[in-house]
Amino acid sequence: MKWLVALFLAFPAGAEPLFTNDAALSPPHVYGGGWEHFVGGGVAVFDCNADARPDIFAAGGENPASLLINTSEPRAALRFVAGNMAPLTGVTGAYPLDIDSDGQIDLALLRVGPNLLLRGLGGCRFVDATADWGLAPRDAWTTAFAATWEKAAALPTLVFGNYVDRGNPAGPFEACDVNELYRPKGPIYGDAETISPGYCALSMLISDWQRNGEPELRISNDRHYYVRGGYEQMFYLSPLAERQSWPHFSLWGMGIASRDISGDGLPEVLMTSMGDQLLQFNRGDHFENAPYSLGTYAQRPFLGGDGRPSTGWHAEFGDVDNDGLVDLFIAKGNVDQMPSNAIHDPNNLLMQGADGVFYEAAAAAGLATTDRSRGAALADLNADGKLDIVVMNRRAPLEVWRNMTNETGNWAAIEPVMAGVNRRAVGAWVELRAGGRVQAAEVTIGGGHAGGQALAQHFGLGAQSEAEARVIWPDGTASAWQSVAINAITQISK
Numbered sequence: 030m031k032w033l034v035a036l037f038l039a040f041p042a043g044a045e046p047l048f049t050n051d052a053a054l055s056p057p058h059v060y061g062g063g064w065e066h067f068v069g070g071g072v073a074v075f076d077c078n079a080d081a082r083p084d085i086f087a088a089g090g091e092n093p094a095s096l097l098i099n100t101s102e103p104r105a106a107l108r109f110v111a112g113n114m115a116p117l118t119g120v121t122g123a124y125p126l127d128i129d130s131d132g133q134i135d136l137a138l139l140r141v142g143p144n145l146l147l148r149g150l151g152g153c154r155f156v157d158a159t160a161d162w163g164l165a166p167r168d169a170w171t172t173a174f175a176a177t178w179e180k181a182a183a184l185p186t187l188v189f190g191n192y193v194d195r196g197n198p199a200g201p202f203e204a205c206d207v208n209e210l211y212r213p214k215g216p217i218y219g220d221a222e223t224i225s226p227g228y229c230a231l232s233m234l235i236s237d238w239q240r241n242g243e244p245e246l247r248i249s250n251d252r253h254y255y256v257r258g259g260y261e262q263m264f265y266l267s268p269l270a271e272r273q274s275w276p277h278f279s280l281w282g283m284g285i286a287s288r289d290i291s292g293d294g295l296p297e298v299l300m301t302s303m304g305d306q307l308l309q310f311n312r313g314d315h316f317e318n319a320p321y322s323l324g325t326y327a328q329r330p331f332l333g334g335d336g337r338p339s340t341g342w343h344a345e346f347g348d349v350d351n352d353g354l355v356d357l358f359i360a361k362g363n364v365d366q367m368p369s370n371a372i373h374d375p376n377n378l379l380m381q382g383a384d385g386v387f388y389e390a391a392a393a394a395g396l397a398t399t400d401r402s403r404g405a406a407l408a409d410l411n412a413d414g415k416l417d418i419v420v421m422n423r424r425a426p427l428e429v430w431r432n433m434t435n436e437t438g439n440w441a442a443i444e445p446v447m448a449g450v451n452r453r454a455v456g457a458w459v460e461l462r463a464g465g466r467v468q469a470a471e472v473t474i475g476g477g478h479a480g481g482q483a484l485a486q487h488f489g490l491g492a493q494s495e496a497e498a499r500v501i502w503p504d505g506t507a508s509a510w511q512s513v514a515i516n517a518i519t520q521i522s523k
Contacts, residue, residue, distance in 0.1 A: 044350040044437050046378060046394040048418065048430040055097060055109035058427040060403060062091030065141045067364050068172050068192060068231060068251075068283075069121025070403030070421045071343070071480025075134045077112075077153040083408050083484060084153065085109065085419060086136060087427055088120040094138075095427075098153055104413040107431045112153050117145075122404065122479025124174050128162065128184060130450045134483050137187065139171040144189060163217025169206055170195055175233035175475030177244055178451040178503065179267060184213035185455065185474070186266065188246060190230030193254055205229040205255050208248070210269060222269055224248075228259030232285040234476040235266070237456065238296055238311060242505050244456060245272065249282030249300050253364075261300070276315075280307060281340075284478035288346035289469045290355050290381070294460070296471055299357065301341030301478070303370055304328055306359060306377075324387035327359055327377045331389050332397060335371040340364060343478035347407035347416045348489030351438035353464070354381040355489075360420055360478070362401030373399040376420065394434075400425035404480040409487065414440045414516050416487060421480075439493060442518040444485035445472065445500045454523070456503035459486045462510065463496035485518050 060070040073086040082099035089095060096112030122139040129135070133149035135158070144166040148158035159166070162184070173190025191206035208224035228250035237244040248262040260277040264270065281303035287296045295311035308325040309316035319325055329339055343360040350356070359377040363370055375397035379387040391397040396418065404421040411417065415432035422428065441461060445454035457472045470486045490496055500508045500521050513519040 044352060044434055046349050046380060046390050047433040047435065048394050048396045049433055050396070050428050051107040051431050052426060052429045054106055055429060056095065056111045058087050058089070058095040058097070059092055059425065060088055060090045060421050060423050064365075065170060065195070066090035066121065066423070068403075069139065069479045070423055071122030071139070071478060072404045072406050072419050072421050073123040073125045073136060073480050073482070074406045074408045074419065075125035075483040077134060077149060079151070081412065083410055084112070085406075086123045086125070087421060088122050088139075088404070088479065089118065090121065090423075091118060093118055094120040094123070096153060099410060101411040103411060105411055107410050107417060107429050109429070114155065121172055122174065124176070124474055124481045125483040126176055126185060126455070126474050127452050127483070130452045132452060137174055137176070139174055139189070139479060141170050142168055144171050163214070163219070164211060165220075172479060173208075173230040173233040173248070175235045175246060175473075177235045177266075177456050177474065179212070182213050183216060183450055184218065185451070186213070187211045187218070188224070188233055188235070188475075190233045190248060191227060192229050192231070192251070202254055203256050205250075205259070224264065224269065226259075228262070229254040231283050232300075232476060232478055234285045234287060234473060236287055236296060236471060236473060237458075238298075239313060240295060240458070247285065247298070249280075249285050251283065252279050252281045253303065280305070283340070283342045284344050285476040286344035286346050286357070287471070287473070287476055288355055290346065292466060292468075294467065294469045299325065299344050299346075301344050301359060303340045304338040306341045306344065322386070324389075325357065325379060327379065327389075330361075330371045330374050331377070332375055332392055333373050333399070335373060337369065337371040339374050340367075340370050342403050343405040343480070345405060345407045345477060347487065348440070349378070349380065349407075349416055349432065350434050351414065351440045351489035351491070353438060353468070353489045353491040353493070354383070356380045357387060358405060358407055358418060360402035360405040362403065362423065365401070375399050376402055396428075396430050398428065404478050406480065406482055408482060408484055409442075439490040439515050440488060441490060441496050441498070441513050441515055442485040442487045443498050443500070443513065444518055444520045445502075445523070446520055447502065447523045451503065453483060454500065454502060458501040459498060460501065461488045461496055461498045461513070463490055463493040490515070
């Protein structure tokens, strides 16, 4: 790949990834429940008390959800304490976003039952504001979510993806529920717009994937329940309409990850599945399947000798060793006891090499656990500039992996901030220029599997000790290129 520059990557050798699980230092948490919680199990990562330490909200299924407050010291072990939150059950996932643009992160909770919107009050305190914001969710089985701000809107457009219709007596197979989109109507939300047909959504992402100022809604669906006739979907947002030119293909879709890995400024997309994890390169007007030789398909366990297909859930791109090349983490785990798929299915840590090919490093890094993993997150939890990994397991304890990798490269994190509505600049693009090339990341709410983040955009720099960045704001205007702090977070305001 011509965008790789040898000088950019010339940082000290030996930066092989290494992690240790610090979960025993924090309150235990387990995502549990029956068949309605075979899916879900997401985590939301965000700073709920303005102390610059990312906190965690973890879905619990039939168990209470947990709010875990980060008390980690800089560059030290990862420690959390239990937050003060009323017990909430039936939660399948959560996404952090500042709905009312007051500077406090709110939470959209996905549930088996009516979904909830929690308003952040500061100090890691929340109150149920679902009715205050005019949202009237029905009793459904929600497993996917995405949001964005449309032009001149005071509140974000919210999209909830639902799984099997629990009220359909002919179910569960071929009984997928429809999905719902809510637009603001003045200071509150209006009635739901139905997204139909629904094919058992397990992940959604709103992305301006063509970078033409027109974001679209991508939905990944679970073929296991729609069985036949369904496919991966793409919708225009305004007005809401299915993109008829979208090629129909089907997979056992679980999660979506998106990031520019080719260096052309357009976001690639990886979709997890029962079997192949499908990476597609963005060609501007269409997507093209990555070659098998790239190393991202991760279709079977890489240890243990089980030759049955893997089951991928949450996937996320991030530069684990800060070498300037984006890596890929995939949470894996059998649905329950599905005999057609591997039972002991290790999570993947796919490191991108200088040739653009990904290689498996989870076992050597120490995090190839084989519980039934679901949601996950990559985030710097102890302010050492290295991305740590949180992994949610079904019927097994939450894992909190501290990144212990030696001799990593430099890094920079960029946090775009807007005045007025949409303070966290959802829909913006952050571009970072160093060493003769540009890295790009989009600010989104959605994707993953049942969970996401509201944090600064993290970039590895390798040996580079200087960098500059700019933000292309949601309205298409661009900030000037400016020098950014190395090994620190830089805020860029509009």
